[in-house]
Amino acid sequence: xxxWALLSPGVLVRTGHTVLTWGITLVLFLHDTALRQWExxxxxxLPLTFLLLVLGSLLLYLAVSLMDPGYVNxxxxxxxxxxxxxxxxxxxxxxxxxxxxxRCVRRYDHHCPWxxxxxxxxxHPLFVAYLALQLLVLLWGxxxxxxxxxxxxxxxxWLRSSGxxxxxxxxxxxxxxxxxxxxxxxxxxxxxxxxxxxxxxSHRIAxxxxxxGNPFDRGLTRNLAHFFCQWPxxxxxxxxxEEEEEEEGSSQAV
Numbered sequence: 001x002x003x004w005a006l007l008s009p010g011v012l013v014r015t016g017h018t019v020l021t022w023g024i025t026l027v028l029f030l031h032d033t034a035l036r037q038w039e040x041x042x043x044x045x046l047p048l049t050f051l052l053l054v055l056g057s058l059l060l061y062l063a064v065s066l067m068d069p070g071y072v073n074x075x076x077x078x079x080x081x082x083x084x085x086x087x088x089x090x091x092x093x094x095x096x097x098x099x100x101x102x103r104c105v106r107r108y109d110h111h112c113p114w115x116x117x118x119x120x121x122x123x124h125p126l127f128v129a130y131l132a133l134q135l136l137v138l139l140w141g142x143x144x145x146x147x148x149x150x151x152x153x154x155x156x157x158w159l160r161s162s163g164x165x166x167x168x169x170x171x172x173x174x175x176x177x178x179x180x181x182x183x184x185x186x187x188x189x190x191x192x193x194x195x196x197x198x199x200x201x202s203h204r205i206a207x208x209x210x211x212x213g214n215p216f217d218r219g220l221t222r223n224l225a226h227f228f229c230q231w232p233x234x235x236x237x238x239x240x241x242e243e244e245e246e247e248e249g250s251s252q253a254v
Contacts, residue, residue: 010116014065017114018058024168025054028141031165033148050140057137060130061115069120070106093207094216096197109195119196125228128190131183138176145169193223 029035029047038046072095091097096108098118107121119127145168152158189199193216202208207215217223225231 031148065115067123069118070122135179
């Protein structure tokens with residue numbers, strides 16, 4: 001691997017996330033928070049559990065950011081132009097070409113700049129699991145930071161003694177809001193079997209703009225079962241073909 005590959009955006013983003021995660025954790029342990037009180041009382045289970053959750057969220061983050069989101073090989077544009085008469089499909093249904101990754105991703109959801117990776121069919125369930133665990137760690141960290149804050153005057157002395165912990169509290173508050181909104185929005189999308197791209201750009205997507213509703217919605221239970229367990233198995237191309245056959249049959253009947 002070339003040395004300059006270590007300065008790629010993906011490596012820098014993941015390194016920054018790792019440093020920030022352990023930096024915040026270190027601040028919570030060094031200040032007089034509930035973590036220190038538990039240690040002094042000999043209750044080591046809770047601090048150890050917190051550390052394990054932090055490590056688990058970090059491992060999930062790295063797994064999602066490094067995982068293949070579901071890349072598919074599509075026909076090059078030059079070959080496609082030569083074979084337009086053969087009606088060769090350019091990419092699977094629900095797939096999209098990501099300009100950042102320069103790859104086509106199956107069941108494309110979005111490109112996450114905080115991970116420098118796309119969220120697609122293969123890593124979307126793990127992404128939702130990561131958001132849930134990350135939100136749990138952030139809320140616990142928020143409680144720990146608040147437990148160590150003691151407001152007193154003069155403010156200059158307070159700022160020198162608790163300024164870093166207060167900044168950590170504000171940072172955790174911001175991250176908690178963002179993670180909570182992301183988790184809620186993705187759970188809604190999963191429950192309706194749609195993606196961020198389809199939800200935001202349905203008026204520009206060929207297989208959605210001609211339909212009044214979501215053609216992939218099979219009910220809450222089946223949507224969740226397919227998303228997390230890949231059951232029942234479904235092929236988006238087959239679903240599209242079935243709808244086209246139904247439309248042709250109804251037009252012939254009329």
